[in-house]
Amino acid sequence: MKILVLNSGSSSIKFQLIEMPSEKLLCNGLLERIGEQDAIINYHSNSADEKRTEPIESYNEGLQKMMDLLLDTQKGVIQSLDEIEAVGHRVVHGGNSFSDTVLLTDEVKKEIEKYCALAPLHNPNNLEGILVAEKLIPKAKQVAVFDTAFHQTVPKHAKTYAIPKELTEKEEIQLYGFHGISHKYVSEKARAYLGEKSDKIITIHLGNGCSMTAIQNGISIDHSLGFGPANGLIMGTRSGDIDHTIIFHLVNELGYELEEVNTLLTKKSGMLGLTGFSDLREISERAEKGDADCLLALKMNAYRIKKYIGSYTAAMNGLDAIVFTAGIGENSVIIRELVCEELEYLGIHLDKKANSKRVDELREINTENAKVKALVIPTNEEIEIAKQSFLMMNVER
Template sequence: MNILVINSGSSSLKYQLFKMPNQSPICSGLVERIGIDGSYIKHTVFSNGEKLVTEKSGSIADHGEALKQVLAMLSGGEKPVIASPEDIAAVGHRVVHGGEHFSGPTLITDEVKAQIKKLFSLAPLHNPVNLKCIEVAEQTFKNAVQVAVFDTAFHQTIPAEAFRYAIPDKYYKEDGIRVYGFHGTSHKYVSEQAIMWLDKKESKIISIHLGNGCSMTAIKNGQSIDTSMGFGPLSGLVMGTRSGDIDPSVIFHLIEHAGYSLSQLSTLFNKESGLLGVGGSSDMRDIRKLVAEGNDDAILALELYAYRIKKFIGAYTAVMNGVDAIIFTAGVGENDMAMRESACRELDYLGIELDNDANAQYNGGIMDVSSRNSKVRILVIPTNEEYEIASQCYGLLN
């Protein structure tokens, strides 16, 4: 069964084609810097132990245009992987916010799309592009089953003391205001990999997903018990364009004394803050270049970013009464060794000690980068949300 997985982030789009139940993809690809100068596509076909890589750069204005170009690559180029759209049996879509309506993989219907649209305001950087990709895929693969896998599903095990806000009860019961959590597909996948690596089902793990969007999750015995993102994917860590945690009094002040509208505030905190607002770019690689040039704003942006990670490591260690392993994953977590070092610095009181040489040598796969004396394992684990989505789709359809 050919299952195409589409994982659209706020400024990126990843995809993989699987012939399930095989875990190895037929092809994979990445579109980066969507809506940002320097957009590009990297498309890789796997055949007989070899990789055929095609790269293409150029302006890509939005996710709809990105997906159209990706779909053209699947059936064209030097080694097409499908002869026609009918070769695809199912398309699995990552959808960020499912509210309390969806706790597992879901066949996409008009009603499901309407619910995804209702939640636009709670995930303004993601749900709109998720729905756009669904609509483009429906038109392209008309005979394929469309399936949604929600980021919020893994966090349905969070207990009430962690998911409830200290506001009157009616706002939860009538309006569903609570912590939902996000990046659940990624946290689920890497934590399961860590549990197998540790050979310890009864484990305490902190998963750190660092990309343009960032979140951390406390995972006890394989279940999410707390997570840094909340009602929407704005809270918690400093991110590419999102502020992370901020005192609500700032919002009141900007409304009352600066005349901000709710729309302006949403744009400010979701699209103009984080690394972009402090350091001048939403891309960590750009921030690193600015730091190398001695840019003070970029230096501060990195300090804020790392500091917030350390705060949550401490908090989640307390919540779980200890920690067996911490995991770094996703674009920044896997590729920025300096951020891993900054986030783990001066945490020896928790038994967290990094091996700087091992950290610098990381080049893929699951790797322990903690020192020999570290009581806590520090793991770098590449996330594979696409396979996790394909696996859930395959299970649903079977």
């Protein structure tokens, strides 16, 4: 069974065409910087490798370019889109409506749309991907896999906000958590690797969006993102944790409209607001050359992560391992080093030589005698989505 997996991020589309149940990768690709004139298209199959830069104005345009690559007579891997039996979609916010993978129906799409206001950088793009895929691949089953589902296990005392009960109970304002597909995937890899010493793990997903999860005995017990995917860690364009009185100050004293504040905190803040750049590669290069703003931003980013490591270690009454994953977590030597330094009291001792190696596989970056393992585990949300989509297809049959 060929399953196309679509993972639409806040400014990117990852895709993989996977043969299930063998998990054989037929092709994969990444479209980055969507909405910009210098968008990047990466595509790989057994017969072709391609990287090019060109304008991609919208997700609709990006998805169409992706379909063209799949069908290309020289580079493609299928002759007809009818060969694809299922399309698995990553959907960021499912609220309390979904605790598991589901087939997409009109009702499900309405629920996804309902949560667009809570995940404005993601759910609209997820929904657009669904609608385009339905149009371009009408014979395939469309499956939704939710980032929020993994965090349904977070206990009430951790997910409830200290606001009036009618808001938490009637309006369901609570911590939902995100990046659950990634946190689930890498935590299972970590537990398989660590064996018995895997009860208390902190997974650190660092990309354009960033989050951390405290995972005890394989389940999520706390998470850094909350009602929407905007709080917690410092991200590419999102501020992360902020004193909410700043919002009232911006509106009441500085004359901002609420929509302007929302745009400011989700699209103009974070690393972009601190440095003028959202790409950590550019920021790191400038920091190495002595750029004061970029140096400060890196230190702030790492400091916020360290605070969450401390709080989650306390919540779990101990720590067996931390896991770095996603684009920045897997590739940024400097962020991992800044995060791990001066955490010896927790049992975290970084091996700088191991940390500097760039290997695309699970590896330890801790010293041999470290009490707590520090792991780098490449995430593969697409394989996890394909697994869940395949299981759903079998249930339907």
